[in-house]
């Protein structure tokens with residue numbers, strides 16, 4: 001754990017995360033994005049260990065990452081009926097790896113597709129675009145929890 005890291009302190013104060021926690025094991029946490037919600041189903045995967053990015057994975061984390069990203073992407077597609085899920089990890093605002101899973105809905109405005117997704121993120125953050133519906137987000141969290149309880153993204 002790094003003393004000045006916001007993600008490490010979050011991971012160590014899980015009461016704060018409880019409402020948006022979807023799945024965890026000893027090494028990983030899967031969360032829904034906090035309010036304001038850029039999209040229903042915008043998730044974050046972060047290792048509990050303080051590492052900046054994938055370059056610092058140990059072998060087990062590298063392997064887990066492949067299985068988890070596959071399972072989470074597929075489950076998001078099934079639950080939200082989206083044709084694809086974007087994955088982005090910058091590690092820039094906070095230097096603790098956190099991977100964004102971004103459901104690409106059929107009806108999304110064309111200016112928000114591909115790299116345009118950053119414009120949507122900024123617009124929701126500064127409230128010039130509405131947050132996704134809180135009830136929808138809540139229902140998605142419950143459904144994903146149920147699915148990953150039954151079939152975890154990885155078995156360990």
Ligand SMILES: [Zn+2]
Pocket residue numbers: 001002005006007008009049050051095096
């Ligand atoms: Zn950290």
